[in-house]
Structures are given as structure tokens and as C-alpha cells.
Amino acid sequence: MNLPFIWRREALKFAALALCARPFAALAQAAPPAPIRLALIESMSGPFANTGEAVFRNLLWAVERVNARGGVKLPGGARPLQLDRYDSKGQNEEALSALRAAMDDGARIVLQGNSSATASALVDAIDKNNERDPARRVVFLNYAAVDPALTNERCSFWHFRFDAHADMRVAALMDVVRDDAALKRVYLIGQDYSFGQAVLREARRQLGAQRPDVEIVGDELHPMGKVKDFAPYATKIIASGAQAVVTGNWGNDLTLLVKAAREAGFNGTFYTFYGNALGAPAAIGDAGIGRVIAVADWLPNVQTAQSETFYRAFRTRFPKPADDYVHMRLQLMIEALVQAVERAGSADAVPMARALEQADVSLYGQRGRMRATDHQFQQQLVVGVMDRQGRPGVQFDVEGSGYGFRVVKTIPAERAELPTSCKMKKP
Numbered sequence: 001m002n003l004p005f006i007w008r009r010e011a012l013k014f015a016a017l018a019l020c021a022r023p024f025a026a027l028a029q030a031a032p033p034a035p036i037r038l039a040l041i042e043s044m045s046g047p048f049a050n051t052g053e054a055v056f057r058n059l060l061w062a063v064e065r066v067n068a069r070g071g072v073k074l075p076g077g078a079r080p081l082q083l084d085r086y087d088s089k090g091q092n093e094e095a096l097s098a099l100r101a102a103m104d105d106g107a108r109i110v111l112q113g114n115s116s117a118t119a120s121a122l123v124d125a126i127d128k129n130n131e132r133d134p135a136r137r138v139v140f141l142n143y144a145a146v147d148p149a150l151t152n153e154r155c156s157f158w159h160f161r162f163d164a165h166a167d168m169r170v171a172a173l174m175d176v177v178r179d180d181a182a183l184k185r186v187y188l189i190g191q192d193y194s195f196g197q198a199v200l201r202e203a204r205r206q207l208g209a210q211r212p213d214v215e216i217v218g219d220e221l222h223p224m225g226k227v228k229d230f231a232p233y234a235t236k237i238i239a240s241g242a243q244a245v246v247t248g249n250w251g252n253d254l255t256l257l258v259k260a261a262r263e264a265g266f267n268g269t270f271y272t273f274y275g276n277a278l279g280a281p282a283a284i285g286d287a288g289i290g291r292v293i294a295v296a297d298w299l300p301n302v303q304t305a306q307s308e309t310f311y312r313a314f315r316t317r318f319p320k321p322a323d324d325y326v327h328m329r330l331q332l333m334i335e336a337l338v339q340a341v342e343r344a345g346s347a348d349a350v351p352m353a354r355a356l357e358q359a360d361v362s363l364y365g366q367r368g369r370m371r372a373t374d375h376q377f378q379q380q381l382v383v384g385v386m387d388r389q390g391r392p393g394v395q396f397d398v399e400g401s402g403y404g405f406r407v408v409k410t411i412p413a414e415r416a417e418l419p420t421s422c423k424m425k426k427p
Contacts, residue, residue, distance in 0.1 A: 035082035036072055036347045038063070039102030041095050041112045041122070044087035047225045048251045050278055051114045052087075054325035055143070059083055059111065061317050061326075062334035072341050079347070081334075088112075090225060092121040099125055103136055108349055109337065113144025113163065114250070116195035123150065123159050130158055130349065137349035139356070141337065143330050146273075147194045148202075151376040155422035158349070160356055160370065162333040162377040164297060166195060166248065166273075168418055170202040172295045172381045172411050173246070173271045178210050180244075183269075185217045187242035189233065191253055192221035199248030199273070217242050225253060230260035237266055244269040251278060258292070259283040269293060277325050281386060282401040289403070292386040298328035298366055299384045299405050300396040306365035311396060321400025329379065332368045335361045336377075350427055368413075374422035381416045383409040 040059060042052035063081045071078040084107060086098035095118045102110060112122055119142055130137040140159045142150065148165045164172075177183060188203055190196030200219060207214050217240040222233065234257075237245060245268060249257055254274055261270075262284055269291045274280070276294035284292055300311045314326040340355035341347050357372035368379035384405030389397035393406035 033071075033077050033079045035080045036109070036341065037082045037084060037102075037105065037107040038109050038111055039098075039105070039107035040083060040085045041088050041098045041102065041110060041118075042085070042114055043090040044085060046090040048090050048114060051251045052085075054278065054323075055114065055330070056083075056085055057318055057323055057325070058327055058330040059334065061314060062331050064317075065331075066334060066338055072338050072347070074342070074347070075345050081338075088118060090115070092118050096121060096125055099138075103129070103138060108137065108347065109139050109141065109352075111141045111143065111333075113142050115193075116145040116147035116150065116198075117193045119145030119150060119159075120147065120154065120194065123154065123156050126158050127156055139349050139353050141333055143327070143333055145195070147198050149194070149198070151374040152421045155374045155420070155424050157353060157375075157424055157426045160353075160375045160377070162329050162336070162368070164379070164381055164416060165376065165418075166198045167202045168381065168416050169248075169273055169295045170199060170206055171418070172383055172409070172416065173293065174206045174210050175409050175411060176293060176383050177207070177214075177244075177271065180269075183211070183214060183243055185215050185240070185242050185244075187218035187237050187240055187245045188216060188220070188247075189218065189237070189245060189257070190221055190248050191224040191250075193224050196221055196224070196248055199246075203246045222253075225251070227253065227256065230257045231264065233257065234260040234264035234266060237261060237268075238264055242268055244271060246271045248273045250274040255279040255283045258288070262287045267291070275386070276384060276398060276405045279399070281398045281403040284386070284403075288386040289388060290385060293383060293408075294386075294405060295381060295383050296327075297368075297379050297381060299382050299407055300326070300398075301384065301394055301404055302382060302407055303393065304365050308395075310364035324399045328363065328366045329368070329377070331363055332361050332366065332377075332379070335363055336368070336370065371417075371420075374420040374424065376420065378413045378417050380413045381411040382407050383411075 044052045063083045067080045071080040088095035126138050126140050142161045144163050146165045148167045151161050188200045190200050272294050275292045336359035344351035344355040359370040368377050384407050387394045387406050389404050394404040397404040
């Protein structure tokens with residue numbers, strides 16, 4: 001046997017294989033890191049489509065900011081965030097179908113908020129999924145579904161809320177009500193689902209405790225997203241003699257309500273959760289000056305240099321007046337997520353969730369921390385009153401309407417915090 005010949009032949013064969021393998025190795029080396037997928041499940045069509053699009057812009061801006069600084073830093077290398085949108089069409093069944101599609105697409109982080117009923121359905125589905133399918137566990141980040149039950153009796157290890165819940169928001173509004181000695185008659189109205197019911201229930205309780213001299217002259221719920229003409233409701237509000245309306249309405253249900261009240265000649269005050277955006281100021285017009293009050297985690301006219309920088313940066317990214325809907329808490333939520341993944345060293349659900357329990361983030365002067373007991377984010381709240389742009393304290397208007405909100409009350413995080421009844425089961 002000619003051994004030198006065999007060795008030369010084998011050497012040539014291995015050399016050829018090595019040469020063939022080099023392009024594949026180079027391709028593998030050059031392949032971009034897999035993104036961390038975020039699944040936004042919201043109404044992108046139907047009567048509340050504008051709310052879904054507004055949220056998408058906020059989250060897109062937050063994701064772009066993270067990716068511009070190199071992505072999420074992990075032991076195996078930095079990974080970008082990828083924001084995918086799924087249309088719930090304002091229906092719980094569609095939201096559950098979107099959840100399944102998102103999971104099939106590889107998403108393990110779900111974001112939703114515009115509807116507490118939908119959030120409740122998602123929590124149930126995610127709890128069941130995470131118990132029976134550990135390999136496909138999902139974490140749920142909630143930025144706007146504020147039914148208090150979600151971080152009280154229905155709390156879940158997989159659910160994290162970044163908005164103040166309804167009772168916290170009502171308490172902030174009542175800080176202003178308490179100072180209005182002339183107020184004697186209030187009308188309560190809300191959307192007929194879990195959140196709307198919770199707002200009215202807590203408003204009744206807090207009015208009784210803090211202003212027993214105030215008479216509740218109306219107390220009713222209406223179908224959510226189905227009323228096209230609120231004139232009959234406006235007529236009842238005026239006939240009741242109410243000096244103020246308390247409502248948790250959002251989206252078109254708020255805009256149409258305040259527009260109908262204005263057209264009917266109602267001159268009272270609106271105490272709202274969301275009267276500072278999505279068409280409401282323009283619909284109300286001059287009738288809202290000094291009469292529309294809104295509670296939020298942050299308002300554009302918070303008078304700090306950092307806040308102004310934040311707001312101007314958003315308006316530079318989305319310059320159209322109609323796109324002027326920015327919430328600090330959505331930015332803090334994405335920062336908290338990145339912080340948690342980096343601390344955990346993993347985007348897997350369990351280590352990520354445990355790290356999220358300890359989240360403590362600051363952005364442009366606004367700070368928030370997650371309470372591990374119930375996964376309720378704790379942050380300061382502000383209450384603003386509608387006024388004309390250019391008046392003291394109203395540097396910025398809303399959606400090009402010429403009206404903005406002047407901050408009249410700031411509630412520190414430690415005072416906005418409320419007890420919880422959560423008894424969470426943790427893996």
C-alpha cells in the first residue's frame with residue numbers, strides 16, 4: 001500500500017472540505033442576532049383604532065431608542081427589540097387568537113392595555129399556557145388596563161402593570177375635588193365593563209369618604225364603543241343639575257360624550273382619566289377651559305427642562321399634530337423590560353419576570369419602580385386642567401388644538417401608592 005499517496009489524497013480531501021466550509025462559516029458569523037420579539041395586541045381597526053395606533057407610535061419610539069444604542073446587552077451578544085402588531089379588533093376572542101399567533105411567531109413578551117376586559121382574558125390564557133407549556137411561557141406587560149382587580153385578587157406572576165390602576169387615579173382626582181368647596185352635585189357615567197364599573201364604584205366610595213356633602217345626582221353605565229349619539233346622556237346630565245361629571249371613558253366614548261355635553265350647553269366640570277388626548281380637547285373647545293380635568297402619570301406641561309426635552313424629542317419623531325399622543329409610562333415600561341432582561345442575562349420568561357419584579361427605572365426625570373408584591377408599577381401622578389396654549393403653565397397644546405393642560409396637582413409616588421390584596425403564586 002502506498003501510504004504517502006493515501007495521506008496526500010486525504011489531506012487534499014480535508015482541504016477541499018475546509019475551503020467549502022469557509023463561506024458557510026462566514027455566513028453564520030455574519031448572521032444578525034435574533035431579535036427579542038414584542039407582540040403588541042391592540043385594536044388596530046374598529047371604533048378604537050386610533051387608540052391602538054397611538055400606542056404603537058409610543059412603543060415604536062421606545063424600541064427605536066433601545067436599538068439605536070445597540071439593543072439589549074446579553075452574555076451571547078446584544079440583541080435588538082422587534083415590535084410586531086396584532087389586531088384584536090376590539091374583541092376578546094380576536095385578542096386571544098392574536099395571542100396564539102404571536103406565540104407561534106416566537107414572541108414571548110406580550111403588550112396590551114386598551115381594555116381591562118381584554119387584559120383579563122389575556123391573563124387567564126397566559127396563566128393556563130404557562131402552566132401547561134413551560135417551553136413557551138409568556139410575560140404580559142400592561143400599560144393601560146387599569147381595573148384594580150388585575151393587581152389585587154386576580155394578580156398573576158406573569159402580568160405587570162405600568163399604569164396607575166383606577167382606584168389610584170380616582171384618588172388623585174379626589175385630591176382636586178376635595179379643594180372645590182363650591183361643588184355640591186356630581187354625575188357619574190362610564191363604559192359598561194370591568195374598568196368603567198370599577199371607576200364608578202371607587203368614585204362613589206371616595207366621594208362618600210372625602211366629600212359626603214356632595215350629592216351623586218346621576219350614576220349610569222353605557223355600552224362600550226357602541227353609542228354614536230351621546231345627546232340623550234348630555235340631556236340627562238343637564239337635567240340632573242350636575243355641576244361636574246366624573247368619567248373613566250376613553251377613545252371615542254369620551255370624545256363623543258364631551259362633544260355632546262358641550263353642544264347641549266353643559267357648563268360644568270369634567271373629571272376624567274383621559275380628557276387630555278385623542279380628540280377630546282378639540283371637541284370640547286373653549287367650553288373646556290378651566291372645566292376639563294385629567295389625571296395622568298405625566299403631562300407635557302410638567303415644568304422641567306428634562307420633561308420638555310422628552311416631549312420635543314417625541315414631536316420631532318412624530319411631527320403631525322394628530323400623532324401627538326405620548327405617555328412617559330410606555331417609555332419607562334420598555335426601559336424596565338430592557339433592564340430586567342439584562343439583569344437576568346436572559347429573555348426567558350421566568351428569569352425575566354423575576355428581574356422585572358425589581359425594576360427601578362428613570363427617564364427624563366421621571367422615575368418608576370415595580371412593586372414585587374402585586375406587580376403594580378409605582379410612580380408619581382399629576383392632575384391637569386385644560387387651558388389655552390400660551391397661558392401661564394401651558395407651553396404646549398394637545399394635537400394642534402390650541403388647548404393644553406396646566407398641572408395643578410402633583411401626587412408623589414409614595415402618596416399615590418395604595419394597599420393590595422394580591423396573594424401571588426410564584427414559580
